[in-house]
Amino acid sequence: MCRWTPSVAHLSSAGCPLPLSSAASLCLACFTLLLVTAGTATGACPPGVGHEPLQVLASGINCSWTLERHTRSYNHLEGDVRLRRLYSANKFFLCIDKTGKVDGTRRKNFADSLMEIRSVSVGVVAIKSVSTGLYLAMSKKGTLFGSVKYNPSCKFKERIEENGYNTYASLRWKHGGRQMFVSLNGRGKPRRGHKARRRHPSTHFLPMLPS
Numbered sequence: 001m002c003r004w005t006p007s008v009a010h011l012s013s014a015g016c017p018l019p020l021s022s023a024a025s026l027c028l029a030c031f032t033l034l035l036v037t038a039g040t041a042t043g044a045c046p047p048g049v050g051h052e053p054l055q056v057l058a059s060g061i062n063c064s065w066t067l068e069r070h071t072r073s074y075n076h077l078e079g080d081v082r083l084r085r086l087y088s089a090n091k092f093f094l095c096i097d098k099t100g101k102v103d104g105t106r107r108k109n110f111a112d113s114l115m116e117i118r119s120v121s122v123g124v125v126a127i128k129s130v131s132t133g134l135y136l137a138m139s140k141k142g143t144l145f146g147s148v149k150y151n152p153s154c155k156f157k158e159r160i161e162e163n164g165y166n167t168y169a170s171l172r173w174k175h176g177g178r179q180m181f182v183s184l185n186g187r188g189k190p191r192r193g194h195k196a197r198r199r200h201p202s203t204h205f206l207p208m209l210p211s
Contacts (some may be wrong), residue, residue: 080119083130085208089165089201092188096129096136100146104188114210117158124171125158126150138170142180142193156182165204 085108086094092104093113105113111131118126127136134146135154147154155171157179169179170193180193181203196203 082117082207083210084115084117085113085210086115086127086166086205087208088184089204089206090184090186090188092184094136094182094184094205096132096134096146098132098134100134100148102136102144102146102190104184104190106188109211117207120155123157123159124155125168126154127156127168136182138173138180138182138193140173142170142173142175142195144182144190144193161198161204163204165206167198167203168205169198 088094088104090104092106093108093110094102094115095105095110095112096102097112107113112129114130115136116128116130118128120126128134128150129136129146132146134148135150136156137145137147137151137153138156139145139153152172153170156168157171159167159169161167168182170181173180173193175194178194179198181196181198182205183191183193183196183200183202185191185202191202
């Protein structure tokens with residue numbers, strides 16, 4: 001084994017002379033290795049190494065960009081269904097009877113109050129009575145009713161308020177630029193959407209699991 005000395009012209013150690021041509025070749029090889037190492041350190045792949053993961057692994061070279069984990073886009077899960085009873089801050093359960101009348105009831109296990117809340121897009125839901133099969137809908141004038149067919153008037157923007165209750169505003173209709181909300185007054189009767197406000201207790205509903 002030869003020990004390196006500072007002399008370039010006569011690299012020797014323990015009587016092992018190294019010709020100048022060999023020293024120059026060795027320097028060239030070291031310089032090439034240095035370039036390859038620098039390229040790998042910056043995340044680039046050396047020439048001749050493809051971008052396929054198997055090819056990179058087979059080469060034994062760590063190309064950082066090929067192993068980089070890309071950010072995933074988690075889209076809203078459309079079609080997600082929840083069975084809930086919408087319990088208002090005024091202590092009424094929202095219900096839709098077979099005639100399409102929307103009302104409030106204090107009966108906890110009333111069949112017409114069990115709702116199927118289905119996500120139709122980001123933050124937008126459709127609400128349907130399980131027993132009657134009618135969809136909660138709002139007219140242009142802000143009146144709530146049960147619709148046999150699902151249509152744009154059946155879409156509501158669902159929002160969780162600061163107090164933990166949800167509000168449901170018509171996606172299709174507004175009144176004077178203001179949102180119109182699903183609302184039950186102190187007697188359990190539906191209020192016109194334009195008379196309800198987001199912060200009013202009559203518009204606040206707690207989705208409760210069926211017992």
